[in-house]
Amino acid sequence: MKQLRNTLTPLLAEKTILYPTDTVWGIGCDATSVNAVKKVFKLKNREESKSLIVLVSSVSMLKKYVSVPKTALDILKEAKKPTTIIYNNPKGIAENIINKEDNTLAIRIVQDDFCRKLIKRFGKPIVSTSANRSGEPTPNSFSEIDNAILTSVDYVVNLHKEKITTKSSTILKLEGDNVITIRE
Template sequence: MKNKYLKMIQETLLHLEQGKTILYPTDTVWGLGCDATNNDAVKEIYKLKNREESKSLIVLVNSLEMLKKYVSVPEAAVEILSKTNKPTTIIYSNPNGIASNIINKEDNTLAIRIVQHDFCQELIEAFGKPIVSTSANVSGNPTPKSFSEVEKAILDSVDYIVNLQQDKVSEKSSTILKIEGEEIIVIRE
């Protein structure tokens, strides 16, 4: 673990391990997160966002190896992930070991991204499990482009705020792809 983030990761881990919610920078936007394997923690994210549990969330992992622990990864996904240099989320079928209230109930799928942000990579590696990532806003409100744009309601309600407000995020959501057989469907560019 790099010394740059050591103290911050240790503090964040305490909250994740207790099933708490966090506000943190990702490789795309400032996000709300929690242990992606904990149903109760995920419920808290839905409450914070004032969002129906029927809407699925994105999950972050730190490596292809971790991804393979939770889903079967088609060869097309491996190829896409090996070539992309921008944040890319892929929707996978039949996830296992993940909180059931994150999974899309209609088709048993889950959107997962291998995160490219140093802090997130190290945090997930230290945690040893995936974490939820959803934009840090109340549903229906604009996605904050920086920490300073995060709504007061979110700041007041989240259990822990990662103190990396100066860290730059891309301010752009990830590309979302779904692979069905041989077909690659672009959900969000």
Template sequence: MFTSEINKALKVLKNEQVILYPTDTVWGIGCDATSEVAVNTIFKIKNRSESKSLIILVDGIEMLQKYISKIPNTVIDLLNNTSNPTSIIYNNPVGLAKNVVASDNTVAIRIVQNEFCKQLISAFGKPIVSTSANVSGNSTPKCFKEIDKAILDSVDYIVNLQREEVNDKSSTILKVAENGEIIVIRD
């Protein structure tokens, strides 16, 4: 069903370029989360300081475990039993671009639930960045038609799916403390 769009997006991601795509929350600007060059492009597009971190999307727990070596069982249980988009801030990530990792050596990662995103990430074999499709400081667009022309003009490929849908839900954000405790950042 998504084969054509996945193939077009894959070509862009593999070239360290940037896509605009629908996620399980809002429209996102995305790239290879292991490429500093691609991530830097996103910071430029959003006119955003590199000190502000970005959310990373993975297709499942198996991929998550490649980038986060220590995941408490409580987090795995939570991820297996939630139906809400949930981004979790983890300590000490490995294998990701340095500029997606916050200065305190943490990164926010979400196991994506959107079927297109899941298939795209699975086919790509690596995590992708997901940051809202707006210039830093501006409001987050709730649907495709609210995305600023400057954003549309600055990405390398716009996925041609779900352009009529309105989606204004943000992900829940949790943080895993060093002791394994789960702290709610945004509900």
């Protein structure tokens, strides 16, 4: 697919992309590149102390970057909607994407077919943060994305521009056997 090839090029060059995810339109980059992640923080005008979500294509990819407790696997198996889980002690990820306070990282196994194929072909996780400046409302469709974002990213994926999404993913944090809901 031409869009996959076109989107891989900027990712491989540590550049930023604007792309449709299984939730909202997202700004993304190589989640293993400190320089690429810095560009996303700058583009969003977001403090680097705030963490970002990372997308992976599968449970096996997830296991390369974090230890996955059985509770998390059970949650993922039962999840009806996109679910992000905050994991402890990530490895192989850009250090500026990891929450400094508790050494955690929010990761979601993506459900969108294009995203899954993109991440699988890229072979590494990608950042997924909503396509807005920090503090601004999350756009529900491509048409709501601010022009400043559209002109600041290095590449815009030309797919699903008509799609309207009003829901972000559920975010859960595991603390031992306890599951804490961060965002419903």
